[in-house]
Amino acid sequence: MKTLGLTGGLGMGKSTAAEWLGQRGVAVVDTDLLARQVVAPGQPALAEIRQQFGNEVVGPEGSLCREVLARIVFADAEARRRLEEITHPRIGRLWRAQLQAWREEARPRAAVVIPLLFETGAGKEFDATICVGCSTWSQRQRLLARGWTAEQIELRLRAQWPLEEKMDRADFVVWAEGGRRWLGAQLDRILAGF
Numbered sequence: 001m002k003t004l005g006l007t008g009g010l011g012m013g014k015s016t017a018a019e020w021l022g023q024r025g026v027a028v029v030d031t032d033l034l035a036r037q038v039v040a041p042g043q044p045a046l047a048e049i050r051q052q053f054g055n056e057v058v059g060p061e062g063s064l065c066r067e068v069l070a071r072i073v074f075a076d077a078e079a080r081r082r083l084e085e086i087t088h089p090r091i092g093r094l095w096r097a098q099l100q101a102w103r104e105e106a107r108p109r110a111a112v113v114i115p116l117l118f119e120t121g122a123g124k125e126f127d128a129t130i131c132v133g134c135s136t137w138s139q140r141q142r143l144l145a146r147g148w149t150a151e152q153i154e155l156r157l158r159a160q161w162p163l164e165e166k167m168d169r170a171d172f173v174v175w176a177e178g179g180r181r182w183l184g185a186q187l188d189r190i191l192a193g194f
Helices: 014-023 031-038 044-053 066-073 077-104 136-145 150-158 163-169 180-192
Strands: 002-008 027-030 109-113 128-133 172-175
Touching: 002 014, 002 163, 014 027, 014 109, 014 128, 014 180, 027 031, 027 077, 031 077, 031 109, 044 066, 044 077, 066 077, 066 150, 077 109, 128 163, 128 180, 136 150, 172 180
Parallel strands: 002 109, 002 128, 027 109, 128 172
Antiparallel strands: none
16 A cells, blocks of 8 residues: 655645545545544543643543644643643554554555654655645735634644655645646646656
8 A cells, every 4th residue: 555644734625635636536534533533521541631621621521622732732842842742652652543444445545644743753654645835925814714813823823844845855845826627737746656
């Protein structure tokens, strides 16, 4: 099975690229979805997060208060590191297990969407990596349209490597400025040789 690691900046089109790959028969797992699973009510990671960051990060119904936790970890690199120590190993085990299951099913190709692909050192585990990018202006407009404030955007952007560094490390770069068809055409060219 050939494997792709898919990354890019916030709001740059990773989900759209993953959807396109899935429509082309590539098995896709998104670590953002896995991250939600590992902190679901009753999961050990949620208890560790509460112990590490306080009761205010868990709501009365027992689920993670994402905005409260985000305010803590995106303002403090050490707090973010502690959160990542809790969540990243669990998320990594899940996507690696999914790839193994797909290998056993003899799937021809699979992709894992990992926003922090290079930051976590996971890029070397794939046959090839793709970075999805767009202009800073487009990125900000997309994130503002999601309801993020300028401050939230800045804090989150500081937590990731600059797009240029991700693009330099990637085997392939796709540019997400021209709409879905343009993005898809770029991905189709990559798949044709992969």
